[in-house]
Amino acid sequence: MSERTASYDTPVPTRWVGPIRLSGNAASGEIDVPLATYESPLWPSVGRGAKVSRLVEGGISATLIDARMARSSLFVAPDAAVAHSADQVLHERQEQLSATVEATSRFARLLDLHTEIVGNLLFVRFALSTGDASGHNMVTKAAEALMETILSWDLGLEYGSISGNYCTDKKPSAVNGDLGRGRRVVADILIPHEVVAKTLRTTAKQVVDLVVRKNLVGGTVAGSLRSANAHYANMLLAMYLATGQDAANIVEGSQGITFAEEREEGLYFSCSLPHLIVGTVGNGKNLPAVEEALRRLGCREERADGENANRLAAIIAATVLCGELSLLAAQTNPGELMAAHVAMERRTAKGDA
Numbered sequence: 001m002s003e004r005t006a007s008y009d010t011p012v013p014t015r016w017v018g019p020i021r022l023s024g025n026a027a028s029g030e031i032d033v034p035l036a037t038y039e040s041p042l043w044p045s046v047g048r049g050a051k052v053s054r055l056v057e058g059g060i061s062a063t064l065i066d067a068r069m070a071r072s073s074l075f076v077a078p079d080a081a082v083a084h085s086a087d088q089v090l091h092e093r094q095e096q097l098s099a100t101v102e103a104t105s106r107f108a109r110l111l112d113l114h115t116e117i118v119g120n121l122l123f124v125r126f127a128l129s130t131g132d133a134s135g136h137n138m139v140t141k142a143a144e145a146l147m148e149t150i151l152s153w154d155l156g157l158e159y160g161s162i163s164g165n166y167c168t169d170k171k172p173s174a175v176n177g178d179l180g181r182g183r184r185v186v187a188d189i190l191i192p193h194e195v196v197a198k199t200l201r202t203t204a205k206q207v208v209d210l211v212v213r214k215n216l217v218g219g220t221v222a223g224s225l226r227s228a229n230a231h232y233a234n235m236l237l238a239m240y241l242a243t244g245q246d247a248a249n250i251v252e253g254s255q256g257i258t259f260a261e262e263r264e265e266g267l268y269f270s271c272s273l274p275h276l277i278v279g280t281v282g283n284g285k286n287l288p289a290v291e292e293a294l295r296r297l298g299c300r301e302e303r304a305d306g307e308n309a310n311r312l313a314a315i316i317a318a319t320v321l322c323g324e325l326s327l328l329a330a331q332t333n334p335g336e337l338m339a340a341h342v343a344m345e346r347r348t349a350k351g352d353a
Helices: 042-054 080-092 094-102 136-152 175-179 193-199 204-222 232-242 247-253 288-296 307-331 336-349
Strands: 014-024 029-036 060-076 109-118 121-129 158-161 182-192 257-262 266-276
Touching: 014 042, 014 307, 029 042, 029 232, 029 288, 029 307, 042 182, 042 193, 042 232, 042 307, 060 136, 060 307, 080 094, 080 109, 080 121, 094 109, 094 121, 094 136, 121 136, 121 175, 136 158, 175 266, 182 193, 182 247, 182 307, 193 204, 193 266, 204 257, 204 266, 204 307, 232 247, 232 266, 232 288, 232 307, 247 266, 266 307
Parallel strands: 014 060
Antiparallel strands: 014 029, 060 121, 060 158, 060 182, 109 121, 182 266, 257 266
């Protein structure tokens, strides 16, 4: 085998951080999380957020709101009138389309379909439940069957593409936030003022001001798309690599909004992640390190279809909150962020990490 075709493992430093105290409708308890990253300061940063969670009754509440995977297919009509007529038929025959989906997998179920007509082009976005799988291949297989069924109805349509980019997969978009793709989770916490002062070395007002000025205003100035956060991608990539996810999905996964309020009781802090694309079965999940990580996370238990992946999504959302909270707190203090990076990375360079 030549060097060009040789297969080998690329090691990524991984540490377990926590535990994170977590509650909610998909996961609860105190849970350590694996972070695979070359950015070593991420470990203590998420660790500080995890410490905050343990100082609050109930810790971080992670609320799973929705779970679905989408694939959009493209049909070509002679003109807009034919596309519109076909669109109406698709909605009228949704039960038949549901039966087509169910014949492709024992887990796939058609939840909804949305359409867009542009000129003579008909985009059909199929949304499916996919059990514990992230569902990329499952929805593509279903979409192939759906296209075959629809084309057999002689509605004046021709095949355009199995994927028409109205999904949208591994690209920033507005549609995923609007219609959902993956797990939609909101993680939030109410932190007493004394914990904010002692553990985060800041105040609720300073954090709220920074969230507004940096994330909301700064993100708007930058032209961020349905996104206002400091660094969701850091925690997502570290968790995705450690748990065998398709890491390219951090593109849309990192589109989320951080929101904070100063309240009489303390700092309310939340991270909304509308499209966490994760699974606990499928490609990459059979690797020994991934299998062990999912087992330790409690995502290898006997549960109803989809509940292990829902649990993983909730844990990841809580991890994102830990890292987001810690970084923003650090940025309220001049010099703290750089000092932490220098100190941690020097220790790593000396082999202490």
